[in-house]
Amino acid sequence: MANLVTSSDHHQLELAGNLSSIFDTSSLPFPYSYFEDHSSNNPNSFLDLLRQDHHQFASSSNSSSFSFDAFPLPNNNNNNFFTDLPLPQAESSEVVNTTPTSPNSTSVSSSSNEAANDNNSGKEVTVKDQEEGDQQQEQKGTKPQLKAKKKNQKKAREARFAFLTKSDIDNLDDGYRWRKYGQKAVKNSPYPRSYYRCTTVACGVKKRVERSSDDPSIVMTTYEGQHTHPFPMTPRGHIGMLTSPILDHGATTASSSSFSIPQPRYLLTQHHQPYNMYNNNSLSMINRSSSDGTFVNPEPSSSFPGFGYDMSQASASTSSSIRDHGLLQDILPSQIRSDTINTQTNEENKK
DNA sequence: CGCCTTTGACCTGCGC
DNA sequence: GCGCAGGTCAAAGGCG
Numbered sequence: 001m002a003n004l005v006t007s008s009d010h011h012q013l014e015l016a017g018n019l020s021s022i023f024d025t026s027s028l029p030f031p032y033s034y035f036e037d038h039s040s041n042n043p044n045s046f047l048d049l050l051r052q053d054h055h056q057f058a059s060s061s062n063s064s065s066f067s068f069d070a071f072p073l074p075n076n077n078n079n080n081f082f083t084d085l086p087l088p089q090a091e092s093s094e095v096v097n098t099t100p101t102s103p104n105s106t107s108v109s110s111s112s113n114e115a116a117n118d119n120n121s122g123k124e125v126t127v128k129d130q131e132e133g134d135q136q137q138e139q140k141g142t143k144p145q146l147k148a149k150k151k152n153q154k155k156a157r158e159a160r161f162a163f164l165t166k167s168d169i170d171n172l173d174d175g176y177r178w179r180k181y182g183q184k185a186v187k188n189s190p191y192p193r194s195y196y197r198c199t200t201v202a203c204g205v206k207k208r209v210e211r212s213s214d215d216p217s218i219v220m221t222t223y224e225g226q227h228t229h230p231f232p233m234t235p236r237g238h239i240g241m242l243t244s245p246i247l248d249h250g251a252t253t254a255s256s257s258s259f260s261i262p263q264p265r266y267l268l269t270q271h272h273q274p275y276n277m278y279n280n281n282s283l284s285m286i287n288r289s290s291s292d293g294t295f296v297n298p299e300p301s302s303s304f305p306g307f308g309y310d311m312s313q314a315s316a317s318t319s320s321s322i323r324d325h326g327l328l329q330d331i332l333p334s335q336i337r338s339d340t341i342n343t344q345t346n347e348e349n350k351k
Numbered sequence: 352c353g354c355c356t357t358t359g360a361c362c363t364g365c366g367c
Numbered sequence: 368g369c370g371c372a373g374g375t376c377a378a379a380g381g382c383g
Contacts, residue, residue: 177354180355180356181356181374181375182374182376183356184374184375185372187371187372187373193374195374199354208374
């Protein structure tokens with residue numbers, strides 16, 4: 001589909017609001033927004049974007065590879081990456097990514113004029129969820145084991161990372177290999193939700209993909225868990241990921257044991273910057289470092305969310321004493337994180 | 352033949 | 368307890 005929906009700020013807000021309901025908000029303590037246009041019909045867009053971002057990364061001096069440092073900063077005032085979101089339930093510490101987007105070359109069709117809001121074309125809305133994150137003991141279960149695990153899931157759910165993407169393609173290529181293991185009709189939505197699992201043995205990462213009932217051109221993808229293996233295990237069909245300059249860069253600037261993390265490419269691309277859906281600045285996460293328009297990660301050791309393999313941990317210089325907070329650790333500064341954790345702990349104590 | 356998708360059945364949690 | 372909805376399993380079939 002070549003047509004992009006022009007979204008006003010107001011529209012964005014609505015979208016975000018819907019997101020909360022769409023994404024089982026009870027399990028999404030950290031929804032933040034992000035919006036990206038993949039209307040190019042190119043299933044490889046992520047990878048393309050990744051390549052495009054290469055220079056961005058290359059210019060990053062941070063040795064911990066993918067971090068927010070790589071984030072481009074649009075020239076407008078909405079430079080908060082995370083802001084508070086009205087939460088449906090106190091249980092979660094939801095945060096909204098509200099960094100504005102910039103015009104995207106891949107979303108040409110988005111009639112950049114519509115992007116009258118300049119930076120609003122090609123938006124992506126992401127929702128971040130982080131909970132306890134008992135990542136590792138996933139999978140490998142007999143049925144009884146699975147059931148037992150499910151019981152625990154309620155209390156210690158996998159870290160989740162969700163986002164909205166404008167695309168015709170449901171299963172966006174993020175570099176990992178996924179096996180579809182289920183599909184379900186979603187209530188109040190004409191579009192089914194698909195369930196995928198990472199095909200790598202012992203990697204229990206899952207992702208759910210569904211289309212927004214409000215805007216069919218929007219694909220909502222929710223990742224759950226962290227990859228326990230380097231990325232990508234097996235390039236699928238295209239682009240030799242392991243030899244990509246990006247990875248080379250990551251490996252050389254960080255450490256030889258490092259590898260690049262895929263998904264966040266959405267977030268990293270200068271063409272798909274997060275859109276500031278809320279102007280609530282109470283939880284600003286990323287500060288503009290200077291007029292050069294780059295973000296500075298408040299926590300330099302942070303790596304990109306989610307996608308398993310925490311680069312900072314992989315680094316020999318990283319203290320092993322740092323508590324692993326999963327995705328949360330990757331995204332939130334320690335301050336906010338501790339707040340969140342306290343909140344979670346309190347919640348748990350109540351139970 | 353291996354990998355993947357499809358799809359109906361089953362399980363579980365939750366609200367009433 | 369019942370019904371609903373979400374999530375998962377696993378057999379069957381397709382495809383390269």
